[in-house]
Amino acid sequence: MGAMRSSFIVLACAAMVGFTSQAPGGWSDVVDGYLRLLAASGIAGSSLMIVRDGRIVARQNAGVQDLDRQVPIDDDTIYHWASITKTFTGIAIMQLRDRGLLSLDDPVVKYVPELRLVHDPFGDVSAIKIRHLMSHSAGFRASTWPWGGDKPWHPFEPTKWDQLVAMLPYTEVQFAPGSKYSYSNPGVIFLGRIIESLSGDDYEIYVTKNILMPLGMRRAFFDRAPYHLLSHRSHSYLRDGSGIHEARFDFDTGITVSNGGLNAPLDDMARYLAFLLGDAARTREYDAVLRRASLDEMWTPQIRAAPGEGTDGADSHAALSFFVERYGGVTLVGHSGDQNGFISHLYLHPPSRTAWLIAFNTDVTPAPERRGSRAVDLAVRDLMLTHVSRE
Template identity: 65%
Template sequence: MKISYAAGLGLAALIAFAAPAAAAPLDDFHKSFDATLSRHGIVGGAFGFEHGADKPTEFFYGDARGELHQKTDAATAYNWASITKTMTAIAILQLRDRGKLSLDDPAVKYIPELAQVHDAFGPIDGITIRHLLSHSAGFRNPTWPWECDSTPDCSWVPFEPTHWAQINAMLPFTNIAFKPGSRWSYSNVGYVFLGQIIERLTGDDFEVYVTKNILMPLGMTQSYFDVAPYYLQSHVADSYLREGTKLTKQPFNFDSGITVSNSGLKAPLSDMRKYLRFLIGDPKNAL
């Protein structure tokens, strides 16, 4: 059996404290953080603490680019993967607040192509935006409807579909796995559909809408989607897959196309601290 896991260049985390943290526990945590990443063969990573009005604490470990031995630092931009989905959800809630949609609207109202999906549990208009947001619509987890793990070489499989036409072509072969709303099951493709709703209602590409309505208002000026702009290229953290002692660089600095709304966000820790403060209700970081 082959066991593989991401060796986190892009291992980054944030946590908020309501009160200032004592220096000694933070020192202990820093040592534990470094030791844990070293033990698991993580190439590089970072951790940030927000505690009250005090100056935030940041830890940086290892390399941003292993081959170049480029150290991680405050400017290093990480692949935040499915944290992107939280911004997709915020964008949907903004459109709700502006009267553009209701969370209980059928998803097919905004994406008529979903009528091609096979739903043995009832009419397709029973699947709502709320179901998509809460991963309870019954759609599959991966964007592609097949797996390649049983073959020796999966390099022929595109990393992600990049065009809506590819998703649309798979809809007649897509089925709903359970009665919508009856249970929870993580779905990447469900958040692709939410991204489509955002684009169709606003006329903006997903990246443009989120940049205008979330990133810029929060002052997240070093954050972006997919491929880094030229002036940030030198700060991009590589990501790797580890299989035993073998490290294989993963293609995260690329255009994810239609799947950007489920995993396209790149940002340094300093920008994500601003986002964290918004999420915990800091009035100075509000939308």
């Protein structure tokens, strides 16, 4: 596409393609509110999906997945889910725990000995446990790169484990493990390394074999798209005061794949949400992926999170690869994703067996009105609370 487009073009395109409600009556207030704010956001394309009792009860696609070719968002559109991938990584760790291959209180260096290269001013690095990585309380920095990574000619992310290992002598533990919360992408890379070390598989292969395939997520994949799915992969965009710019297309997250490499259409994500919510009739099938007791353990708060991270509310806690939030008198479990123009939010309300997922292919944060996608997300959340709080 061209170097930039005006926000008027984005909104005009969105108005032509799909900004009309198609929801069943019971959820029409949620979908109508979503569409109303979305139409004023400057976002090129988006989808909303609500799952209850293991089935999709409302779904809305809006806008386009490719501005140049004016390809509309549809049920086959594949979004990049960014940090929602971390929940799959956590499930993989719990699988290995349940198989007796690790303890959450094992030192990370037991499986990732290269971490002894890190400078730890608070003591021995062996004090960092797997549990700390899962709850973002290990003391590692937020970003993968200790320097660079911000130029268009830089790799999008480190592509090899050896590149990350080369950074470890320049890495300092920032606080005593378990003493506070600080969201960390490198910490989840180390979880991915543990999965590879214990399973003998690359991360992508392990998760595909042990989570995606058993759940029937047949069109989900990591990093670059298989050729037969490439035409369904959404483009992504960055919008600022000068217009809208296309981000990298069909990109590779490299060694950070366990942080944010997952791509999938909404139907596959619906299968994931159904699994997370549980179903007595499918207990044997779902327990083969992860037992309900282990999922409940993952949703047990570990440490108070910073406001605005994970889910967003006055009382947010990091759990094990999920976030738990008390908002409006309702407890929600979830995770968000934000990478390369894609923004997404996953919410679960286990008591009502309700979940919803909202995805955007445009980051409008730098634009003058700021936080457009977050405003849509929070409005949807408030409307959803009126439904789940009745349960």
